[in-house]
Amino acid sequence: MSTSDIVARCTGLFEDLNFVYAREWKAARPGRKVVGYMPFYVPRELIHAAGALPMGVLGGGDQLEVIHGDAYYQSYICRIPRSTVELGVTGRLDFVDGMLFPSICDVIRNLSGMWKIMFPKTMARYVDVPQNFRDDVGGEFYVNELNELRKDLGELCGRPVDDESLRHSIALYNENRRLVREVYAFRAAAPWKAPSSEVYLLMRAGMVLAVEEHSRMLGEYLEAALAENRPRRDNTRIVITGAFCEQPPLSLIKSVELAGCYIVDDDFMLVNRWEKANVPLEGDPIRNLACTYLHGSMSTSAKYEPDLSKKGLYLVDSVRRNRAEGVIFMAPSFCDPALLERPMLQNVLAAHGVPFIAFKYAENSGQMAPIREQAGTFADSIKLWSEA
């Protein structure tokens, strides 16, 4: 398969606001369940081990007309909860048996309660994670929470989740994360061969496809992209940060590229590479998940950083590792976690001499001219002056 075939498949999945793939997956065998989850992290292995399909719900993008969703949210709240409510109210999620709401911000947290009221037939659950990173304190808490969730999912799917199937699921996701990391590394090494708009779609596909299928797709893409010859442009290498929840419209990602930027790292959909290393397979799988969460997971603004001296280093690290020349802070309007984190990260970057710019978007932003202009100027100035 060529990259364009794969991308076409991904585009189809991306544009499908009726979730036909998941519907068909569910219909294929009686008793199958689908469990939706919102950004940025949930333990997908647990859902998988329960025999259900984990399905990422990432808002409505720029193609969904939001009518009822706006009736639930004031204008100063970001877009993703309203388009998600729209998806629910219009029956597009009627086949979903459970919804998990991660502990990312007050908006999604409250949405978990709204879902209970609006869709009483769906299992809606808030997934809390510890902000204390000691094994005996936060770890213990998280182990218990995960076990609780494991029980609930088991009940939903009609069979308890045993350790063996959980280990199996962890192994599948370990493999998937390995491939995801590989795609990211490939793009960082040769961004002209793996344009970000494509990589983005590829990762989005992972939100809806069964994990085995997605892993296969990642492998095929890597192979195809490596083989294809694409022109290399004189673009500036940048890292995008702040977009871990509500997703920017695809046209925005394209605009940034068009304006002369190669995106070499980003924080879109962190869930697919949340655990930075393999989750161990030996021993208590729940404890392994918890420990990986505590000590080996991605940093993002929804997670507390106990150590002041380490604050923001994850971003500097990404810049160094990916040989980026600058950072674009790109956050959804009204996103408290991203916007409050921003000044702290900027101070750290400034201290390390990394240039940056910042702007906001909404999942349905239409006007790209200001974006092109800012990204373009940023690229211009790095380019025109780096040699001078």
Next chain:
Amino acid sequence: MTITAGVDVGTGSIKTVLFEVEGGRTHWLVRRTDRVRQRDPLKLAAQAYDQALEEAGLRRGDVHYVATTGEGESLDFHTGHFYSMTTHARGAIYLEPSARAVLDVGALHGRAIRVDARGKVLTYKMTSQCASGSGQFLENIARYLGVGQDEIGKLSRQADNPEKVSGICAVLAETDVINMVSRNISAPNILKGIHLSMSDRLAKLLKTIGGIDGTVLMTGGLALDDGLLAAMQETMQREKVAVQVTAHRDSIYAGAIGAALWGAFRHEKLARLDALAAA
């Protein structure tokens, strides 16, 4: 010798300049502005460009590099495109070599740009979407008050008790203004009020880019509005920011100038590279 053109396609007007660059020496050949006023900007830009050439007695073939900026990316006769802030920064340094910050105020957006002595953009800040502090808004209000564009500045400077507009939204701000008229607030006080509200925003932009001192050059169409300039100066003084805000009579051309000069820079560089390749 390099002949370059800069075409700045704006929402309010199109600015076209022609330059002759020889070594470090630049010679400004032609300048012109054409108000868009409900015409197709791209067609207008092409016309304007041809007329500029005619004024200079040149033909399209004589120009070595046509650089566009603003919304001119899709003009078919351009050699290269530079983004607005890149060009305004360069243009500002051309007009006012001591400038270390640029305040570009056009029909829809305001931008503060910090630059170094060579016209490099260091940081910038743009107004966000909601904007009553835009040229378009001022233009509408002026029309409502029956004031000509070139009179705005003079009237504003006669204000004795300016009244600021409150809203963030231009539509609601318009209502504010209507309310003011009904309360018999004079046109100078209203205009000055708007100028002050705009200056507040712009000053905030300037402060967020940080580290400015020395001269700030206003560029874009509103640089011609000496009422805004005066309000800006007052605001900076009130806020105790030790900078000199100035405008240049050719400020409106900053973008076009910057484009033309960057064009010349690229042209010479490309020529050098070609020469290298040929050798």
Next chain:
Amino acid sequence: MTATATAAARPAPKTAAPREAIKEPSMVKQKEMIAGNYEKLATAKAMGRKVASTFVPGNLNELIMCFDLVNNLPEINAIQNGLRKKSGQLIVEAEKRGQSEDVCTYVKSDLGMLAKGNIGPDGRPIPSPDVLLLSYTGCFTFMKWFELLREQYKCETVMLHVPYEGEGKVTENMRAYIVKQLREDVIPTLERVSGVKFDIDRLREYLRESARAEEDLVWTLESAKHKPSPIDAYFGGVYYIGPIFTAFRGTPDATEYYRLLRQEVQQRLDAGQGPVTPEGELSKEKYRLVVEGPPNYTSFRDFWKMFYDEGAVVVASTYTKVGGTYDLGFRHDPDHPLESLAEYCLGCYTNRNLPGRIDMIEKYLNEYEADGLLVNSIKSCNSFSAGQLLMLREIERRTGKPAAFIETDLVDPRYFSPANVKNRLESYFQMVEQKRRGAGVAAAAAVH
């Protein structure tokens, strides 16, 4: 969200208060208490005392007292600056320094104050804290807030993570997690910072004191069930919760304050009097409302006046529950000190899930025989605001009583549009009135 104005706010700048409000002994008392705490803060460094900064919802005041730490509450500073109309500039200052326009204005008011030399609302410097006690309940912004402060102060920071009641109940796991954090993290850190050894009996003593005051607070809030209500449970309520939500819970001063308050309310109740407002006593109670959401502090008095002018009394509010839901029965318990602190943190209003919050409001509407619900939606606070429109619908559906929605902000004057708010309130009251008349006609025709 959060917290409380506390009476120091009462003597607002002279210009804003043309008519001096009636002063009751409890008000005088509270004013002294607040002034006393600011005095302690201002002199802390000179007196060699250590300072802790912490938040209002889920605050551990009794525990802080065990270590002889002076308690500084950034939210209260923001409120006081709001009431004094200083917050606007502070917020702009923070925005100039890179904070986004979109985020919580409490944080920005605080950061703005810090940027401008950390001069407190009373005009005296606020000392740098020796420890940031990040006990964070009901809102994620708190976490970022203290990370931002930590960046500036570079001081010791200790976090108490309070899980959210996602399923509407407190589980053993949550309680144990909090207690463990207190034991393993919070207490050792506070011991280290203060040099004072933790004494659980001291804590028990404070908790006993807290429970006394809590009893009288609940009595006061519930006095609004009478008709006419002797108190306003929103605007007035903001003052009533002052001591107990802040640096005074667990002190004899607080107990004394609530004793005085209870006496005064009892007197008004006996005399059949309405609430005292800055405009004078409200003589005719025309509308009884339940209010969800924090107030606006920058135009506090004007806002209150809009209610006063229409004869509207707030008989119950959720804001007076952000620092503890005592009216639902919770009391600090000296017999289970750490567990009771955990329980307290978990139960604060915005840490309850949305269905739970709706149940509370429904209960208030019924028990306080209110005419309707008013939601004051706060731009700053997603913790409160996200979901309020659904709450509004649910309440209307369940009670059949009309609800209205207004939008303002806590301390950002740019988001308080008097004309807009007044328009909506007026329309709402006229609607309630018209409905009542319609209903009156129907009722008269039926039985009466």
Next chain:
Amino acid sequence: MHTFIGIDLGSTTTKAVLMDENMEVLGRGITNSRSNYDTASRVAKHEALINARFTLFRRAFAELPGVADRLDALLADLERSFRLEQFLEELGELERTCIENARGDRFAGKERATREALEAVFATLRQEAPALFAPGAKRKSDFFRDIAGSRFMAVAEPIGKTSGLGYDLLLNVYDKSIIEVENRPPSGDMNGRFLRALRRLLDGGADLGVAQGDVMRTVQGALDVALEETYVVGTGYGRVTLPFSKEHIRSEILCHGLGAHIMYPGTRTVLDIGGQDTKAIQVDPNGIVENFQMNDRCAAGCGRYLGYIADEMNIGLHELGPMAMQATRSVRINSTCTVFAGAELRDRLALGEKREDIMAGLHRAIILRAMSILSRSGGVRDQFTFTGGVAKNEAAVRELAKLVKENYGDRTININPDSIYTGALGAAAFSRRSVENGATGGVS
């Protein structure tokens, strides 16, 4: 005759309704809201009084034998003639003001030329005036400001060029003068104008099918009926600035609710899209408001948005709807920020979209916003009444009907040609009720 008046001082237009004791509408008047609210309400009231006279004429003529089948034509002729008369008078006033204003530094040395140019412009305007009011003629707007303004600009452009004065200068004189003219209170001699209009009609050889004497007598008789202002109630966006005491003011929500109920007693849901706000109101079977929602402080997607779009394209508000109806597809528009309406439009045009399709998208965007507010207020119940200025726009109505059907199923949708007066109608009804309930006294 006792009359009860409701005035709705909107952000873009001011409306007045005059009602008699039996709650029959006698007259309606509208004008654009302007800087002087007092004048705006006076003009609206004045217009309502004019309209009331026509009602009285109609009543009186109906009594004359033999006119029944010509009544409509007769009144239409009379009205056109009257409007022309009014237009010419206002034009005269505008010309005088313009000439007075063509002074000062900017005109130094050009006074004469300017004056001549202005005279030439106005001569043309006067000349084309009768055609504007000819039977079947379409006008760009009903407001003097708009009609005179657009013609002035069209005529001044070439004259500005040939006279060497420049278009901007003449436009500026106009801008200055039109506000002055608008803010003058309406002149008193209404009856004279009626009689002159009638004269013009008769002199023009119109055959009214009735003896001229009878016509004159009937008109005079109707003019002699005294219309007493018994009670006034004000409402609308600008109501707080009306010089009325509190008893004379009602919230616009209640007025719209009641007004819609009076027009269509079956109304349960009302949508009003005005210049700066969108309101969704639920009413009970007695017209009592049960719930309402309004847009928040952002003015996106309201009537003024269409105004900006029309200005940007240099066409009349009336023409937007029909243009959108020509669309073959609808372009997705996500931002309805009024300020950036022009930018959005240019953006799309630059992408090669057709004007008609963009227009369709813009209308859909506005209605989508309204649908959200409706949803917030509790949905769309049967019957559904759509009011406010935007209800006049057929493309908006089409989108609304489509979306209501998709989201709520079949609903009766009421749109009254006089829907823009809904608020004023409700206010007038409140005015009538106040007197019933024992209130007395005029305004202020």
